[in-house]
Amino acid sequence: MSQKTKKYFVLCILFIFPIVIYLFFASGKNNFALLPVLTKNVNEIKNFKTLSGERIQLEDKISILGFWGEDLSEKKGDALNLNQKIYKRFYQFNDFQFVMVLENGQQNQVNILKEELQEGVGTDLVKWRFIFGSPDEIQDLFDSLRTNQ
DSSP: OOHHHHHHHHHHHHHHHHHHHHHHHHTSOOOOTTOOOSSSSOOOOTTSEESSOOOOOOTTSEEEEEEOOSOGGGGHHHHHHHIIIIIHHHTTSTTEEEEEEEETTOHHHHHHHHHHHHHHHOOOOTTEEEEEEOHHHHHHHHHHTOOOO
16 A cells, blocks of 8 residues: 555545544434333323413323422522523423422412523423422322332
């Protein structure tokens, strides 16, 4: 092999090979099919009410489920962190959703929080779901998760 051929061969390896590898990995589809189901037979959330009245389900969805208690103002920092670290990266996926469970009567606090989230980070909150129920309904949902919390 001549010196000139070796030079072109090395240049091809250094420039073309990384591009081919990048195209190979970039063409892959990000698929959540391998995610485990943490708890089976979790109570569905059909009885809970949302701000807009839409129906929400957990089945066949990738759901981040949160129980934020009575004082939503204490959870503002948590909401911003969740929005920045998780939501912004994955909200484009069709089956992804954030479901925050709150007690009835916190609708105004949720509207304020949603406005602050949209102003602060400028993301579309279309996959943030806030559901409201009685303390007993919330406790039943939490108990159905069978966590060690």
